[in-house]
Amino acid sequence: MSSEPNRATLSPSAEPEAVVNMSDQHEKLKATVRELEDELRSFATMDDETRGVLREVLGEIHAVLGGEDTTASQQQSWRDRLSDAAYQFEGAHPAIAGVIRRLMDGLAQMGI
Numbered sequence: 001m002s003s004e005p006n007r008a009t010l011s012p013s014a015e016p017e018a019v020v021n022m023s024d025q026h027e028k029l030k031a032t033v034r035e036l037e038d039e040l041r042s043f044a045t046m047d048d049e050t051r052g053v054l055r056e057v058l059g060e061i062h063a064v065l066g067g068e069d070t071t072a073s074q075q076q077s078w079r080d081r082l083s084d085a086a087y088q089f090e091g092a093h094p095a096i097a098g099v100i101r102r103l104m105d106g107l108a109q110m111g112i
Contacts, residue, residue, distance in 0.1 A: 006044075029106040030065055033058055036099045043096065050088060057081050061103075064112060075112055079104060 040046070040054060056077050059110040064070050082104050 003009055005112050025106065025110050026065065029061075029110060031101070032099065032103045032106050033065070034045055036096070036103055039099055043093065050085060053081055057085075061107070070112070075107075078107065078112075 016033045036054070036059060040051060060070075060074065060078060084098050086100040086104070089100065
């Protein structure tokens with residue numbers, strides 16, 4: 001009995017489908033980033049520190065979406081900063097908190 005996998009059971013389309021799904025996730029994540037940027041532009045009463053943190057994180061996420069490598073500690077830093085921001089906005093601005101949480105979910109789904 002051969003230890004080689006049965007080639008008839010391997011799906012030749014599995015890899016391209018995974019690439020398409022990852023591409024779809026990538027595009028959805030970009031759309032969520034744009035949505036959060038739009039919300040930040042329209043939100044006039046945000047303090048400068050919070051706005052700066054969110055813009056910094058979004059800039060780093062843009063770099064990754066553009067192909068830049070990141071470390072696990074950078075990714076954890078984003079999660080922490082985004083989670084803190086979502087918590088800050090939850091009561092007074094649930095729409096922004098929701099966009100931040102969708103962004104966090106999208107990053108997690110992509111393994112980021």
